[in-house]
Amino acid sequence: MFPQLPSESLTVPPSFTTTIIPSIRPYLPSSTPFGSVKDPTLPYTTLTYASAVDGSTSLFPSGDGTWQRTVLSGSLASVPTHYLRGCHSAVLIGVSTAQVDDPSLNCRLEGMQATEGHGLWPNRGR
Numbered sequence: 514m515f516p517q518l519p520s521e522s523l524t525v526p527p528s529f530t531t532t533i534i535p536s537i538r539p540y541l542p543s544s545t546p547f548g549s550v551k552d553p554t555l556p557y558t559t560l561t562y563a564s565a566v567d568g569s570t571s572l573f574p575s576g577d578g579t580w581q582r583t584v585l586s587g588s589l590a591s592v593p594t595h596y597l598r599g600c601h602s603a604v605l606i607g608v609s610t611a612q613v614d615d616p617s618l619n620c621r622l623e624g625m626q627a628t629e630g631h632g633l634w635p636n637r638g639r
């Protein structure tokens with residue numbers, strides 16, 4: 514059994530504000546001047562994921578045939594995840610993630626306005 518991903522509000526460590534935010538700010542949608550975007554008619558997209566050392570993003574138990582919610586990262590890694598959620602208009606996930614994780618996809622970072630979940634996922638008939 515894996516522990517649940519943390520659902521409480523997340524405290525921002527001072528080092529995140531002083532070192533991490535300045536390094537990712539140039540890549541955020543709100544900081545990117547239209548002139549540097551190749552095609553401004555396309556959505557500005559940021560890819561974020563957690564992976565194990567072998568590159569896996571989730572357990573897929575053989576015999577079962579379904580994805581399984583798999584906790585790979587800790588609460589410290591949740592801080593940039595939620596910061597990015599707060600900087601984007603929507604979060605796109607796979608349909609299996611919606612089925613297996615039932616994620617809230619909101620921003621629970623202290624000091625950033627808490628947003629309602631605003632996830633999108635491909636339907637593919639499910």
Ligand SMILES: NC(=O)c1ccc[n+]([C@@H]2O[C@H](COP(=O)([O-])OP(=O)(O)OC[C@H]3O[C@@H](n4cnc5c(N)ncnc54)[C@H](O)[C@@H]3O)[C@@H](O)[C@H]2O)c1
Pocket residue numbers: 561562563564569570571572580581582583585606607608609610611613614
């Ligand atoms: N670690 C993370 O950061 C992270 C993030 C989100 C979800 N997850 C986990 O991922 C699992 C579900 O993932 P999902 O929602 O993307 O599943 P999904 O089944 O909805 O989507 C996977 C898609 O990838 C396609 N695909 C499979 N192999 C391919 C290949 N070789 N080339 C091209 N396309 C291929 C499939 O046809 C399918 O459409 C859950 O267990 C969830 O917990 C992990």
Ligand SMILES: Nc1nc(=O)c(N)c(NC[C@H](O)[C@H](O)[C@H](O)COP(=O)(O)O)[nH]1
Pocket residue numbers: 518519520562563570582583584585586587590591594610614615616617618619
């Ligand atoms: N950062 C991160 N570390 C992980 O170990 C892991 N498995 C994910 N993957 C995404 C995860 O599977 C969930 O779908 C959402 O992180 C849940 O989102 P909520 O907290 O409910 O808003 N993401």
